[in-house]
Amino acid sequence: MTEEKHILTMLVDNEPGVLSRIVGLFSGRGFNIESLCVAETIDPKVSRITIVTQANAPLVEQIEKQLRKLINVIKLRDLTGSGSVQREMALVCVRAKPENRDEILRIVDIFRCKIVDVGPEYYIIEATGTEDKMKALINLLKPIGIKKIARTGTIALFREPH
Amino acid sequence: MKLIGAQILMEILKEEGVDSIFGFPGGATIDIHDHLERTDIRHYLVRHEQAAVHAADGYARVTGKVGVCLVTSGPGATNAVTGIATAYMDSIPLVIISGQVPTHLIGNDAFQEVDIVGITRPCTKHNYLVTSVAELARILKEAFHIARSGRPGPVLVDIPKDVQQATAHFKPNQKVKLKSYNPTYKPNAKQLRKVVDLIKAAKRPLIFAGGGVILSKSADELTKLARSAQIPVTMSLMGLGAFPGSDPLSLGMIGMHGTYRANMSTGECDLFIGIGVRFDDRVTGKTDCFAAQAEIVHIDIDPTSIHKNVPVSIPVVGDCKSSLEIINQYLAEEDLGNLTANRKPWLEKIRQWKQDYKLAYVQKEAIKPQYVVEKLYELTRGDAIITTEVGQNQMWAAQFYHFDRPGYFVTSGGLGTMGFGLPAAIGAQVAFPDALVVDVAGDGSIQMNIQEMATAVQYKLPVKVVILNNCYLGMVRQWQELFYDKRYACTCMDHAPDFVKLAEAFGASGLRATRPDEVKSVLRRGLETPGPVIMDFRVAKEECVYPMVPAGAPITEMLLV
Numbered sequence A: 001m002t003e004e005k006h007i008l009t010m011l012v013d014n015e016p017g018v019l020s021r022i023v024g025l026f027s028g029r030g031f032n033i034e035s036l037c038v039a040e041t042i043d044p045k046v047s048r049i050t051i052v053t054q055a056n057a058p059l060v061e062q063i064e065k066q067l068r069k070l071i072n073v074i075k076l077r078d079l080t081g082s083g084s085v086q087r088e089m090a091l092v093c094v095r096a097k098p099e100n101r102d103e104i105l106r107i108v109d110i111f112r113c114k115i116v117d118v119g120p121e122y123y124i125i126e127a128t129g130t131e132d133k134m135k136a137l138i139n140l141l142k143p144i145g146i147k148k149i150a151r152t153g154t155i156a157l158f159r160e161p162h
Numbered sequence B: 001m002k003l004i005g006a007q008i009l010m011e012i013l014k015e016e017g018v019d020s021i022f023g024f025p026g027g028a029t030i031d032i033h034d035h036l037e038r039t040d041i042r043h044y045l046v047r048h049e050q051a052a053v054h055a056a057d058g059y060a061r062v063t064g065k066v067g068v069c070l071v072t073s074g075p076g077a078t079n080a081v082t083g084i085a086t087a088y089m090d091s092i093p094l095v096i097i098s099g100q101v102p103t104h105l106i107g108n109d110a111f112q113e114v115d116i117v118g119i120t121r122p123c124t125k126h127n128y129l130v131t132s133v134a135e136l137a138r139i140l141k142e143a144f145h146i147a148r149s150g151r152p153g154p155v156l157v158d159i160p161k162d163v164q165q166a167t168a169h170f171k172p173n174q175k176v177k178l179k180s181y182n183p184t185y186k187p188n189a190k191q192l193r194k195v196v197d198l199i200k201a202a203k204r205p206l207i208f209a210g211g212g213v214i215l216s217k218s219a220d221e222l223t224k225l226a227r228s229a230q231i232p233v234t235m236s237l238m239g240l241g242a243f244p245g246s247d248p249l250s251l252g253m254i255g256m257h258g259t260y261r262a263n264m265s266t267g268e269c270d271l272f273i274g275i276g277v278r279f280d281d282r283v284t285g286k287t288d289c290f291a292a293q294a295e296i297v298h299i300d301i302d303p304t305s306i307h308k309n310v311p312v313s314i315p316v317v318g319d320c321k322s323s324l325e326i327i328n329q330y331l332a333e334e335d336l337g338n339l340t341a342n343r344k345p346w347l348e349k350i351r352q353w354k355q356d357y358k359l360a361y362v363q364k365e366a367i368k369p370q371y372v373v374e375k376l377y378e379l380t381r382g383d384a385i386i387t388t389e390v391g392q393n394q395m396w397a398a399q400f401y402h403f404d405r406p407g408y409f410v411t412s413g414g415l416g417t418m419g420f421g422l423p424a425a426i427g428a429q430v431a432f433p434d435a436l437v438v439d440v441a442g443d444g445s446i447q448m449n450i451q452e453m454a455t456a457v458q459y460k461l462p463v464k465v466v467i468l469n470n471c472y473l474g475m476v477r478q479w480q481e482l483f484y485d486k487r488y489a490c491t492c493m494d495h496a497p498d499f500v501k502l503a504e505a506f507g508a509s510g511l512r513a514t515r516p517d518e519v520k521s522v523l524r525r526g527l528e529t530p531g532p533v534i535m536d537f538r539v540a541k542e543e544c545v546y547p548m549v550p551a552g553a554p555i556t557e558m559l560l561v
Helices: A018-028 A057-069 A098-110 A131-141 B005-015 B027-036 B049-063 B075-089 B116-123 B133-148 B161-165 B189-201 B211-215 B219-228 B260-268 B320-333 B339-356 B369-380 B392-400 B421-431 B450-458 B474-483 B499-506 B516-528
Strands: A004-013 A035-040 A046-055 A073-078 A084-095 A114-118 A122-129 A146-151 A155-158 B002-004 B020-023 B042-045 B067-071 B094-100 B126-129 B154-160 B167-169 B205-209 B233-235 B250-253 B271-275 B295-300 B314-317 B385-388 B437-442 B464-469 B509-513 B533-538
Touching (some): A018 A057, A046 A155, A084 A131, A098 A114, A131 A146, B020 B421, B027 B094, B049 B067, B049 B094, B094 B133, B094 B161, B154 B161, B189 B314, B205 B219, B233 B260, B271 B320, B369 B437, B385 B392, B392 B464, B421 B437, B421 B450, B421 B464, B516 B533
Parallel strands (some): B205 B233, B385 B437, B437 B464
Antiparallel strands (some): A114 A122, B002 B167
C-alpha cells in the first residue's frame, strides 16, 4: 500500500505532559513523525499541535483513532489536500561572499523572503511558504552554501466555507 | 467544608462506593493511610505492590466495580507497573493512588522519587499528577469516571505528600465534565440492520465473543442471540464465561490453544461476528488466512480495535450490550423461517469435529495436569471462581474447566503476567468471602508472588492454590520441545521449595499428590480444609498443551495430541 503524507492538526489541553502523551503514542506504536509544531491558541487552556506523518491509509486511520482516544485531545482533523492552507517557516543562514550577494538577493526577491540579519560573511534569510517552496528555496541556496537552518515544520488551518 | 487532601480522597472513595483497598504504605502515603484507618473502608496490606494491583484487578473482574489500590512513591509505584500494564491490556477498571514526594522536591531526584506519571503513560488509560489540592476532588472524580466508562482501564492518580496535607474547600458529589472524552455507547442502527441481514442469509455463521461482552455485562443478550439465531459461539481467553461453556452451541476457546472445532469453524464460516474483541495475534494466527471465507462483523466500543489487526466488512462502534439488544430486537421482528433446518448441516459438521477431535490427554503412571483440572471441575461442579497464573496451567484451566457464567474466570490474557493468579484470587475472595476461589498455578509462576500467602493468612481469605508442578517453566519448555530441538535452555526449575512445608510456614495448609489415584482425595481434602491451602500436584513433566497453532501459522493448522 502506498504511503502518503498527512497533515494532522489537533486541539489539545494546554497542560504539562500532553505533548509527551502524543509523542509517546507515536514512538510506542511505531508511527512516524516528519514534523511537529505546538503553540497556544487564543484560549490559553488549549494548544494546537500540527503533526506531519507519512503512512498508508489503514495506518493513518489507526493513528487518527489512537490520537482521538487520548483524553487530552479535544479535536483532530486531517488537513491533507487543498481544503486547507499550509505554511512552514525557515531561517536559513547562508554564506554571503561578495560575488554571491547579488544572486542571494535575487533569490530572496523571487521567493519573497526577508533578510533578517547581515554579517560580513553571511545573511540570515527568513522564508515562509508551503513545504514545496521551502524545498525549492533550499535547493537553490545549497550550492551557495547553507551554514545552518532552522525549520518550523508545517502548520495548517482548514479553509472556512465561503 | 474545609478538608485536607487525604480527607478529600476519603470522601471521594466513599462517594464512589469503594469498600476495599489493596495497598502498601510508605513515607509518601502515611497521611492517606492514617485517614483510611478512620473510615469503614477495609485496607488489605499486601506483601508487594504488584500484588496490590493484581488483587484490586481480581476484585474488579469478579464484581464489575472499579478496583482501588494505594502505593507509595518511588519503588512502591514502580512495583505497581506490571499490575497496571496487566489491567490495561485486559481493559480492567482500576484507580491506582500513588503517593509522591512533596511538590517542591519533584524533579530534584528526591528520596523515593520517580516520575510515575511518565512511566505509566503508555500503560494507563489516563493518569494525573495532582499539583494543587484544589484540583484533587475533580481529578479523583474524573479518574473513576474514565476508569469505568467506555473501554475500561486503569487510571493512576499521583498525589504529592504536601497536596495530601494541604487544605481546600470540598464540595461533595461534583459532576464530571470532560469535553474531550465521550465514548460511543450507542451503535449505528443502519450497521446493525446489515448485521441482521447477514445473519439471516448466512449458512455458516459464527460468533466470536471476547472480554468486552463480560465487561459490558451482556452475556444474557449474547446467549439470547446465539440461541434464537442458532449461531455457534467461540470465545477468546478473556471471553470464557460470556456464553455457557456447557451449551451445545459453545465451541470453547479459539486461537493458539483453541479447540479444533473452534479453529476449523473460523476457517470455514461464511459470517464471523466478533463482539467485544480485539483480534489478538494469539487468536488470529496468520491474519491473511483468518476467517478467509467470511464477512467479518466487528462490534466494539473502542474504535481503535476495529481494522487494527483484521480488515472488517461491517464495523460497529458501540457498547456490546446495546448492540446485542438492538440486534435481538431486529431479529425478533423478522421471520427467520426455518432457521434450524438451514443451520443443520453447519451445526452437524461442528458436532462431528467435536466428536472426532476432543480435547484429549492420555493418563498414564504420572498425574496428567489436565486430569487435575478436570477433577477440579467435577468436584466444584463448575461453581468455583478460577484464577490462573500464566503458561500451561492457564491454558489447561481454560480448556478443561467449563465456565457457564461471566466473572468466574480471572486470568491475565493480554499481558500474560506470571504471578497474577494468587493476588487476583485474594482480590476475588475479598469481593466474595463465601465463594470458593481457586488459583490454578504452575510451579514457576506461583513463586513470583508466593509471598501473598501471608496476606491470605492474615485476612483469613481461604483461597485454594492448585499447583500443577512439573518442575519446568512448562510453556517455554513446550516451545523448546517443538521448535528448538528440545534444547531446554533455562526452563528447568528443579530447585523449587517444598510447597507443603512452605504453606505451613505461612500458617496455611499444604497437601501433595504424586499419583493419579491421590488426585481426587487431595483435591477434596484441600477444598474442604478451612483457610488458605496449597495443593502440590506432581504432574507429568513433559506434557504439552494441545491443540497448538505454531506462532504465525493459520489457526486451522493445528498440532494435535
